[in-house]
Amino acid sequence: MRRPLSTGPFATTVGNRDESTVVTFQHVTKIYQKKNVGLEDVSIHIEPGEFVSVVGQSGSGKTTLAKLIIAEERVDKGRIIIGGWDITHIKHHEVPTLRRQIGVVFQDFKLLPKKSLFENVAFALEVAGQSTRSIRTVVPQLLKIVGLEQKIDRYPDQVSGGEQQRVVIARALAHRPKLLVADEPTGNLDTINAQEIISLLKKINEFGTTVVLVTHNREIVNMLRKRVITLDHGHVIADQRSGKYLL
Amino acid sequence: MVTLGRMIVFGVQTFWRNIWLSLVTVLIVTLNLFLMSVVLGLNVVGQQTLTAVKERVNLSVYFTATTSEDRVETVRQELLARPEVESVDLISRAERLELLRRSQGQSNLINAAIEALGENPLGAGLIVTAKTLDGYNAIARFLQSDRYETIIEDTGREFETNQTVINRLTLIVGRIQGASLWLTLLFGLIAVLMVFNAIRVTIYAHREEIGIMKLVGASDAFVRGPFVVTSLLYGLLASLFTTIIFVPILTITNPFFSQFFAGYDVNILGYVQQHLWQILGLEVVVGCGLSVLSSLFAIGRYLRV
Ligand SMILES: Nc1ncnc2c1ncn2[C@@H]1O[C@H](COP(=O)(O)OP(=O)(O)OP(=O)(O)O)[C@@H](O)[C@H]1O
Ligand SMILES: [Mg+2]
DSSP states (O other): OOOOOSOOTTOOSTTOHHHHSSEEEEEEEEEOGGGOEEEEEEEEEEOTTOEEEEEESTTSSHHHHHHHHTTSSOOSEEEEEETTEEOTTOOGGGHHHHHTTEEEEOTTOOOOTTSOHHHHHHHHHHTTTOOHHHHHHHHHHHHHHTTOGGGTTOOGGGSOHHHHHHHHHHHHHTTOOSEEEEESTTTTSOHHHHHHHHHHHHHHHHTTOEEEEEOOOHHHHHHHOSEEEEEETTEEEEEETTOOOOO | OHHHHHHHHHHHHHHHHTHHHHHHHHHHHHHHHHHHHHHHHHHHHHHHHHHHHHHHOOEEEEBOTTSOHHHHHHHHHHHHHSTTEEEEEEEOHHHHHHHHHHHHTTOHHHHHHHHHHOSOOOOOEEEEEESSTTHHHHHHHHHTSGGGTTTBOSHHHHHHHHHHHHHHHHHHHHHHHHHHHHHHHHHHHHHHHHHHHHHHHHHHHTHHHHHHHHHTTOOHHHHHHHHHHHHHHHHHHHHHHHHHHHHHHHHHHHHHHHHHTTTSSOOHHHHHHHTHHHHHHHHHHHHHHHHHHHHHHHHGGGGGO
């Protein structure tokens, strides 16, 4: 069912399937305090260029999956490999390096309230020590991609929710990530703004970035006609190539 | 280098863009620096007063009129040889008479009495200063020994009253020093806790931003750096304000202090003017050190994202 891909953007070794995938979960279990099951024995392989929707009821473990990818949480059992890098036991000081290679979009935007839109996008580059000159050219380009070149000096509370989420996407793209993880990016948006964000993600995917989209939205999933992973109580109960919203 | 520059810029930005929070924090740090300075200042005043009072304490010995000058000089040398004695001043018979005359003013009674006697009825005196207050007991005991009984004028009683005064003074001095140590420690602790808490509140106000910074790939140091800069600004401004507040207050209160300590060698304004740079330096070190340490400590828990 899965064809081996050795030309992926993260690929390091030809022939080893795990290292040619962008995201590999091997029998991953995450148990929170008080025996709350986050994920249980989950195995997933996501290949370069894929657009994967992760769906499931509330509490089924979708956010847990996203957090494990960016090492915001650690696994209790199993292995996680991101772009050939085994991050199962990643050290605290290595986490920033990982996060600079993954774009992340959150439901609640997570913009820095006291920084302008420009500064918010620039921040992702500044933490990596990029030169001020390249930041000055790259950031306006990124904001232009998401259609916000006019509002570059505004602060997050001076633009709409949809615009804030587009800034977040611009920030997520700053490092030209091979992988973009979006956890309910449309959860706080109305239908029109949601559609815009999804088409933006599709465009990003068409340019080669692997997208993992966590969503509740049935219409979006059915419209995308891409791979759908369905979670339930921490287990993968379905993984369809061109899927529909099951539940 | 680029990173350091960015941390400084971000630190100053954090200060300006949260100006009210910053001002409140600076105010709290200022108040506590002020409190600490007042307590320390009182300590200095107290020490100066005690030194001044101690210098005033001495023990006088008066000889009978028939004691020869040589004999007096011998006693003086014996006293000087004792380890607890700081100095011994001689008052000759003539000087004593002069002092007595002066103290009686225009009253002719004394003059008349002396003229009737035809000679100076007063013996010479020695004024003994001890190195420490405890020393007076030993000196008094030494002078009470039998071999001086015939040459020293009814000293017995005088030594005793002296001794109780000195004992009481020693006790008071000890208590004041003990109390001021505890007070200083107590107020110091209160001040440290209040500053720490104020900084903790500002960090708490930024906890979500800290989390976001980490999620976007900032290292711990890159998150900490700007907050260190902001805390340095709090400390610098607070120490500056404290010093600025202190000078007029001292100028206004100085006449009162001068009056209170009239005749004693206590001069607060002079002390502050003399040590202005040291005081400012101490304020800066304490203010900045406290704020920076507090912020480094308070930020730790929010970096675990
Ligand atoms: N920090 C935590 N401590 C304890 N339990 C947690 C924690 N985070 C999540 N859980 C639990 O783990 C399970 C999975 O949570 P998760 O956030 O992954 O669900 P989700 O699929 O994202 O839900 P939603 O659609 O509501 O966002 C839930 O039962 C939840 O209660
Ligand atoms: Mg969730």
